[in-house]
Amino acid sequence: MADSSSSAAPSGAAKPKAAPKPPNPAFKMMGLPNMRFKLPSRNWMIFLTITGSFAGTLMYDRREKRRVQQKWSELVAHISKESLPIDQMRRKLTVYLAAPPGDGLRVARDHFKEYVKPILVAAALDYTVVEGRREGEVRASTAESIRKLRRKAGEPSSAVEETGVEAVVAATRAGMGIRDEPGTKGDLVIGRHTWKEYIRGLHEGWLGPLDAPAPPQEELPVDTLETASAEQPAGLMNPEVATIDSPEFSEDAKPETPETEAEEPKKEEEKEKKPAGPTPAYIYPSEYSSASLPPSLPQSFDSSIPVEFPHLLGFLNTPIRIYRFLTQRYLAEDVGRDVAALVLANSSRPYRDDAFSADSEPTAASIDSTPSPDSSFADLSPRNYEQQTVMQAAEKEWHKSVHKREEDEKEREWLDDVVLDPRIASRMQRAILSPEDEARSQRLAQQQEYILGEERPAPVPFWKRMWIKYGNGESEEDLRRKPILGNLDGEDGQ
Secondary structure: OOOHHHHOOOOOOOOOOOOOOOOOHHHHHOOOOOOOOOOOOHHHHHHHHHHHHHHHHHHHHHHHHHHHHHHHHHHHOHHHHOOOOOOEEOOEEEEEEEOOOOOOHHHHHHHHHHHHHHHHHHOOOEEEEEEEOOOOHHHHHHHHHHHHHHHHOOOOOOOOOOOOHHHHHHHHHHHOOOEEOOOOOOEEEEOHHHHHHHHHHHHHHHHOOOOOOOOOOOOOOHHHHHHHHHHOOHHHHOOOOOOOOOHHHOHHHOOOOHHHHHHHHHHHHHHHHOOOOOOOOOOOHHHOOOOOOOOOOOOOOOEEEEEOOOOOOOHHHHHHHHHHHHOHHHHHHHHHHHHHHHHHOOEEEEOOOOOOOOOOOOOHHHOOOOOOOOOOOOOOOOOOOHHHHOOHHHHHHOOOOOOOOOOOOOOOOOOOOOOOOHHHHOOOEEEEOOHHHHHHHHHHHOOOOOOOOOOOOOOOOHHHHHHHHHOOOOOHHHHHHOOOOOOOOOOOOO
């Protein structure tokens, strides 16, 4: 009898693997492989969880962002439906745009096209964009536009204005009797750096002179005077006889050497290669209090609105930049509210100062409407205006290279503090949404209302939207716009 222990399988031996499940006959006939569904591995689960969470958060944010922009666009879209007389031009806004500190102008343009332009297009408003590629260009453009208004009002000036395309178009429209649409216009300023230049340009235009001040005379260095005095005879050492204007002290009397002649062309080439900077300021903040008001100064300016432009650079700031990339819906909400308030132009308020509390809402009666042109504000204590603290936190995010000052720089619009003259600050107005418009925007977000004078169309199914967008379908709006042509060949028997 054979030993049973030898014929039995060892207890620790592995069990034989089960036969693989036969493939589906239908898949086998189609030539598909035997696909076995199983859970992914640990590493794949981690990867899919991270990428899926990021993709889902991004898709949710972009969907909410489109809804927010649609809400503010529907709030102002009724303006595009209003008809104008044939002798009126649509109301025009002015958009001030400048390259952010440490970056180029393209980033600012993209911010305008993504958050601001859709609302302006929905209202069918015209706008003019004032761009600045370098620091100080927006300030110079703003001041020059105000000086042109003062010259047109009849203030004397010796400056000769160049006749450009805008002047020719304006003269042609005036000759044809075409005028602008009645109502307030408005200024839309994007970014803290642009806002500081806008404030400087506003003060320079209204408080500064119409003609450019004479350039300061360059003083001779002390080393040149000591060298010239050492080379003079003893009779010319008397300070009562020797003057700076004498030919002995002039630069023309210096002997020219081959090295000096070779350096002059190099300096001229360097000046030509260096790009021309903005126009120097006609007036500085320290001179605001002593400047007199021009007779053409209005009692109140058109409404303005500062628009947020967060711009953060640096590799170490990547977590903050990712968070902002995934929460653009909040920025679209804030920017949309400000732009819609300026487009509707239904309500405005003066900018607050230290005389108002944060809880109280100032009224139009609190504006200093008619200040005396001869009054002096030099004896007033410094005040804290709202214009000084608007988007102030954005300065901390500017690149560190922007905060560096050079020794020969007298002023920096981006780094200097915002200095306001009470006569100009009291005339500035900020556009706000009226309570009625705010309540209607909430109803638009809940899809309880639609554009004024219109009914909300029926929702389109998802498959139909995909067929219209990627297939050969046509929407009902496109079908309504399609022209209906009769029988042009006369084949209907008539």
